Amino acid sequence: MGTSTRALKIGVIGFGPFAQFLAKTMIKQGHLISATSRSDHSGIAGNLGVDFYRDMEEFMGLEHDVILICTSIMSLSDVVNSIPFHCLKRPTLFADVLSVKEHPRQILLQEVPEDSDLVCTHPMFGPESGKDGWKDLKFMYERVRVRDEGLCSSFLNIFEHEGCKMLEMSCEEHDRLAAESQFVTHTIGRMLSEMHITNTPIDTKGFEKLVQVKENTENDSFDLYSGLYIHNRFAKQQMKNLESALQRVKESLEVRMNKQDGPKCN
């Protein structure tokens, strides 16, 4: 752990694949991690060195510096509504890592006690793209309500320390850009998955890239993907754009084909 960093007590709510992936690096950095989740993940938590709590009230009564929300986008609202905030012993920094940002920002601003701080983040990588370290991978965040600057910086420093490219931007700007990029990528990956595309003996370099995009998408849950669509207000337009782009490409081919069938031309 670097000299400028401070050991944090971090409580994780939602201990699925992504939380487990994050926890490994946090533990390596010397932070103390406890976790709670809908399902019993005490086995895997124990192996990682994470204290797992089945009881939410007990978990919320621990003296955490940070509470990190890692549930699926689709379940966020139910999960936040079930958090016993009254058990908090002291003001705490709440953070989330959801792949959409306006939605958790709004819900957390509404539900997190006024004396606790809030930072909304999106690590733009996952267990696959981040498997060889986080260097140069992107980390987006908005300091939504921060009074304890030191604590918030210590938390963000977890990612900075690993070499992430730190990008401060509004949750709205994030969602607009992520619909254009990440949602489009997941949709293409899922299209290719529906088509069961697979390597052939004559793959071009371009096709090899598409197979990788497909495989990465298949590693993510359908809950994650549907969250990108349902809780990012910019995603529906991108779905329309994909559909009409495919139609335009097809039409351009048909126009060319009919020209070919008609009178000869250059």
Added chain:
Amino acid sequence: MGTSTRALKIGVIGFGPFAQFLAKTMIKQGHLISATSRSDHSGIAGNLGVDFYRDMEEFMGLEHDVILICTSIMSLSDVVNSIPFHCLKRPTLFADVLSVKEHPRQILLQEVPEDSDLVCTHPMFGPESGKDGWKDLKFMYERVRVRDEGLCSSFLNIFEHEGCKMLEMSCEEHDRLAAESQFVTHTIGRMLSEMHITNTPIDTKGFEKLVQVKENTENDSFDLYSGLYIHNRFAKQQMKNLESALQRVKESLEVRMNKQDGPKCN
């Protein structure tokens, strides 16, 4: 030039971007290249060390070992019909590099004089993916009608010598696989191009790959792309598959969204 290779006199018909790209490596290997084309490319040919002929009869009267057809897929039939085969001084190996294979196989088998040999090939790379050399890039071929084995091997050796992965397969098998891989890649690239996707500050690794696919597609002519569709009998089914895959992905999102709106569930 390797000791086992022989300097060939190669005549290129259709001196567009791909032929120019191939010619550079052939000249580096010590082969003698002449070319003819619809348009006057004598300037660029001169710079590369290629003899350019505006007159097809004069070109066909040269004593070539190999005549390499590099025209666009869409123009193949017209171009082959305009070749003055009667000017040939001796049997010659005809080869083509079109990105579809059943179509040129059929036309060339029909038009090339019976005493000349025929090999149909597809180098599975282009000026972009092959810019740092051809090592490990794929090269498909079918020996359609070969009697002069030595000459055919010397020609194929151009690609083997550069480290290409040599794949012998039928033109039919090629077209089936290329529709699934290369045509799908070009279609996705052109969809993304229609959408004007572009790098954002929060790109994921997957999205960066899609931007590369888009950029590579934009380097290829629309004639090439329409040829992949119109002259590969397996491509239309792949276009249908792309459309229905996108519809199924969209429907799965809508089903999930409606479930969310209805009675609460896990």
